[in-house]
Amino acid sequence: MTQEEQLKTDERYMRMALVEAEAAGAAGEIPIGAVIVCQGRVIARAHNLTETLNDVTAHAEMQAITAAANELGGKYLTDCTLYVTVEPCPMCAGALGWSQIPRIVYGAADDKRGFHVYAPKALHPRTTISGGILEEECRQLMQDFFRSRR
Amino acid sequence: MTQEEQLKTDERYMRMALVEAEAAGAAGEIPIGAVIVCQGRVIARAHNLTETLNDVTAHAEMQAITAAANELGGKYLTDCTLYVTVEPCPMCAGALGWSQIPRIVYGAADDKRGFHVYAPKALHPRTTISGGILEEECRQLMQDFFRSRR
Numbered sequence: 596m597t598q599e600e601q602l603k604t605d606e607r608y609m610r611m612a613l614v615e616a617e618a619a620g621a622a623g624e625i626p627i628g629a630v631i632v633c634q635g636r637v638i639a640r641a642h643n644l645t646e647t648l649n650d651v652t653a654h655a656e657m658q659a660i661t662a663a664a665n666e667l668g669g670k671y672l673t674d675c676t677l678y679v680t681v682e683p684c685p686m687c688a689g690a691l692g693w694s695q696i697p698r699i700v701y702g703a704a705d706d707k708r709g710f711h712v713y714a715p716k717a718l719h720p721r722t723t724i725s726g727g728i729l730e731e732e733c734r735q736l737m738q739d740f741f742r743s744r745r
Numbered sequence: 746m747t748q749e750e751q752l753k754t755d756e757r758y759m760r761m762a763l764v765e766a767e768a769a770g771a772a773g774e775i776p777i778g779a780v781i782v783c784q785g786r787v788i789a790r791a792h793n794l795t796e797t798l799n800d801v802t803a804h805a806e807m808q809a810i811t812a813a814a815n816e817l818g819g820k821y822l823t824d825c826t827l828y829v830t831v832e833p834c835p836m837c838a839g840a841l842g843w844s845q846i847p848r849i850v851y852g853a854a855d856d857k858r859g860f861h862v863y864a865p866k867a868l869h870p871r872t873t874i875s876g877g878i879l880e881e882e883c884r885q886l887m888q889d890f891f892r893s894r895r
Contacts, residue, residue: 651840687839689864
């Protein structure tokens, strides 16, 4: 795949993650969505459910990891890519580390809660990370949500 | 409570966590157990279920956080203490950070996967941590488990 093709593919899956994020926002959840793709097939779509489930562990990425493992029948996501609209937090980065997922793509950076600042070594050392895919849309969704709640 | 009374209390709850860890080991899981106590009442007991559930997120602490929030009817564990037989990993430390739990007590340190090395800032800044409670028993259980699998 050329770099341009890769970017197009990444944007396509990030749009799916954005649809999930919008569903979260519509349900009163912080609007973050995630999709896991395995060899060209979407095997999990999820969004933040912390309010609905009353559970701080119910982030989009955590739901997606559990759903993907369920779909694959195995707990390691060794042939998968995770797309998530916002940079993962330390909890999610730690979970992604355990899953041995080789690639993570995120939209907007999270300077306050992102793993880059708080848990830079939580991921598996061989995992590659691409940030900034559809960054503006991902960030805007978050900003609109928090503005509407003030 | 005097320091001595606190230590006795901590050891009593850590013994409960050890019972959970033993149950995990008997089920073929890495033997780690956790208990959450809220104002003198045990509100969650859990053990590692990653193999049984085929899910890397099913650590003892994660199960305990979810169960405790369920029991309390709210997602913040602001009056609770978590007891866990082994130092939490970055994922669990991140989840404990989100839960705003004010105190964490663990048994054996984990130099390879513990949050102290890999995610030292994942916890809430006001959370206090006590390590080394019933350390020998907690470590021995892990060593015996891994030795028996070689």
